[in-house]
Amino acid sequence: MELPTVFEPVMLREGADALARAVALAPQRGAGLLAWVGSAARAEAALVLEPELPLVEARLALLAAANALADALGALGPPEAAVTLRWPARLLVNGGDCGGLRLAAPPDAAEDAVPDWLAVGFELALSFPPGTEPGHDPGRTCLEEEGFADVTAEALTEAWARHLMAGLDLWGAEGPRRLLADALARLEDHRGIPGLRRGIDPATGALVLEREGRRETVPLA
Template sequence: MTTGLPDLPTAFSPVIALREGGDALRRAVELAPQHGAGTLAWVRSVARIEAAVVLEPELPLAAARPALFAAANALADALGAYGPAEVAITLGWPSTIHVNGGRIGRARLAWPHGAAEEAVPDWLVVGIEARLTFPAGWEPGHGLQQTALREEGWAEEDVSAAELTAAWARHLMAGLAEWQHPGPQGGFRRLADRYLSRMEAAPWMGEARRGLDPATGALVLEQDGTRRLHPLAAALMEAA
């Protein structure tokens, strides 16, 4: 079957193309027990980017959830490779994607129901979704602080949803490999630094110094000798 995705690494197999309206994350979750790591589901669409990949982590669930940050970083990298040089691509806690201050999408994460925090899960699924264009009839002001890639300079004649999806998959593979190889140029610190360098400071964060807990992916805020933790698992449940 033709995947419709250009220049996709062979590690991604099988590749499942869904029709407009499909849910890539849900489909990848359905396929995860049978097909395992590398399964990629994506949605053929002219209006949005949506894709998800099955992973088989070697870490306990709590420590494996930062795969979400790798997915968000990869989307930012993919957009940066194809978009105008002057646009600002930023991340909101825990995984929203903003372009020039407007929200265009998010990274997503799923894991087996009932999986224990301290146990290695059979699989994880990371996914992304981003708005290419607004629906027909959309007028400015309908959605405050929202935008679409076509509105911000990602021209249809320059890049397609398929090309951006494939770019995300390639950057995701690179980011996960970097995370899995500790050292001066890799490991969790590198993953965290890349994420934090793009993360927008929300008002509730104040002037605190920001970090990520490698054991859980929690956001760590430190100010005036006080240390506050914002669990990643809780943030994902709130965003669901």
């Protein structure tokens, strides 16, 4: 795996949980540890981060990771593929659920304190098991079915890590405005409902829905 030296890749066997491994190693190995699963059927990886914001704000890293995964697929896959999000962090390809992302923090981390570390990870289906009938589950898909047949777990992990670092650097330099705008533009939830305004609260990451004077918030995590 070819990545900048800021990353410390740790390859796991098929069947492992990348986020669980990253969480276990985070206190000792720190930021940059990248646990990933070598598998032909799924891509799964998790990266340890060193946040500089209180946990309540640092949770925006989940949206940064979702944006990075969408950007990685946009770079690796067919240009006509539609990559979107379902709140808070499910990834859709051409409308089908292909996988998602998770965020983990130290169990004793307080909302108003900067956590020692965060770990953010994703899992995507590269292919279905042999013998699976096309359309067996209309709500789910895999990358192979959507024209990403040549994308490997290693290539997707590399691309995701690079895009995530770029997104985190931009967030640190300019604040969360671009991060939130990109996530909101990809979000399928409540899209196109007349009179409904959608937004994401930069202080908490919550999805904000406003209509006819009523305001509803949906937590990020």
